[in-house]
Amino acid sequence: MKKEEVLKNLFVKNLRYYEHRALPILLVSCDFNAIDFTVSLFKQLGISCPECILQSVSKRQTEFLAGRYVAREALTKIGLRGEDDLEIKIGKHREPIWPEGIIGSITHSSSKAICLLAKTRDADSLGIDVEKIISPDKVNDIASIVCIESEIDLVTSNGFDMSRALTLIFSAKESIFKALYAKVGKFFDFDIAILCSVNTQNQMMEFNIERAFAVKNNLKLTYQVFYSYDSVQVITLLIEPKQDCLSQLLIV
Numbered sequence: 001m002k003k004e005e006v007l008k009n010l011f012v013k014n015l016r017y018y019e020h021r022a023l024p025i026l027l028v029s030c031d032f033n034a035i036d037f038t039v040s041l042f043k044q045l046g047i048s049c050p051e052c053i054l055q056s057v058s059k060r061q062t063e064f065l066a067g068r069y070v071a072r073e074a075l076t077k078i079g080l081r082g083e084d085d086l087e088i089k090i091g092k093h094r095e096p097i098w099p100e101g102i103i104g105s106i107t108h109s110s111s112k113a114i115c116l117l118a119k120t121r122d123a124d125s126l127g128i129d130v131e132k133i134i135s136p137d138k139v140n141d142i143a144s145i146v147c148i149e150s151e152i153d154l155v156t157s158n159g160f161d162m163s164r165a166l167t168l169i170f171s172a173k174e175s176i177f178k179a180l181y182a183k184v185g186k187f188f189d190f191d192i193a194i195l196c197s198v199n200t201q202n203q204m205m206e207f208n209i210e211r212a213f214a215v216k217n218n219l220k221l222t223y224q225v226f227y228s229y230d231s232v233q234v235i236t237l238l239i240e241p242k243q244d245c246l247s248q249l250l251i252v
Contacts, residue, residue: 010036012069017077023241024122028074029114032066034059041065047072050090059110066113067106074117075102095181105178109233116237125240127179127225131171132233134163146170151195155205158198164229169195171236172205172225179238184217193223203227205236 011032018027039061042049047068053061072086080086080099089097098104104117105128116128134142139162143152147169155165173190180188193207205225214221220240227236 011041012066015070015073017073020239023118023239025116025118025126025239025241026074026077027114027116027128027237028070028077029112030066030070030073031112032062032069034062034110037062037065045069048087052090052094063108063110063113067108067115070113071096071104071106071115071117074104074115075099078102078117078119093181093187103182105175105237107174107178107235112233114235116239121242123239123241125179125183125238127175127177127238128236129171129174129178130233130235131167131174133229133231134167134170136163139163139166142166142170146173146190147195148191154195154198158200164234167234168205168227168229168236171234172207172227172238175225175236175238176207176223179223179240180217180219183219188213196222 013031013033015030016028037058039049042065045065047065053064068088071088075086085099091097096104096106101120102117103120103123103126104115105126106113106115107129108114109130109132112130114128114130116126118126143166146166151169152162152165155168156162160168173193176193177188192210192213195205196208197206203226205227207223207225209219209221209223211221213219223238223240225236225238227234229235
């Protein structure tokens with residue numbers, strides 16, 4: 001086995017591919033070992049390291065590499081091959097700049113990276129987020145920034161403890177931000193999205209978008225965010241398919 005493969009296999013573990021059951025959307029995830037990271041892995045894995053990342057701390061470099069790795073695997077999986085097609089540049093607000101015709105979202109924790117990807121002909125917006133469960137001693141400080149009391153009450157009334165409830169709301173709003181940022185084109189606060197319902201059977205949360213903000217930015221008034229969780233983390237995702245794509249599925 002080549003040295004590059006050995007290093008990759010030490011750094012990246014459990015690479016997995018998931019295809020949506022009904023929509024042409026792909027999710028790729030992997031676990032990664034921060035302890036096995038070296039800057040030389042960027043070159044060995046064929047992934048560009050922007051200057052701003054090169055000048056950042058090792059933790060940021062590690063997570064960036066893992067995120068770009070699963071994103072490249074996703075692009076390759078849907079058929080892109082050229083070096084330019086597989087390069088994901090970084091925007092002025094650190095957002096990923098996808099190849100033409102592609103829409104995606106990347107997220108990472110300290111040990112997991114995930115990419116959600118589709119072609120622009122199939123999806124209008126995509127957002128995904130993974131978060132470690134917020135520790136109980138940080139709940140009060142974070143809650144005042146992320147949500148209002150009624151949102152917490154809505155989630156805890158469905159059987160979640162405070163830590164997991166807050167983490168779900170925080171992660172869902174991160175997914176909303178990632179999904180809508182491309183349309184809005186600037187940062188916006190979490191309070192433009194307010195949780196209005198929770199469906200534990202379908203593992204789905206529904207959020208109302210502030211009307212004036214939605215009208216100004218040509219957004220829908222309501223978005224659904226799906227979630228999964230375990231004892232350590234939560235994952236949330238928002239998928240807004242193209243209307244014609246959705247219509248075809250309904251006809252079928």
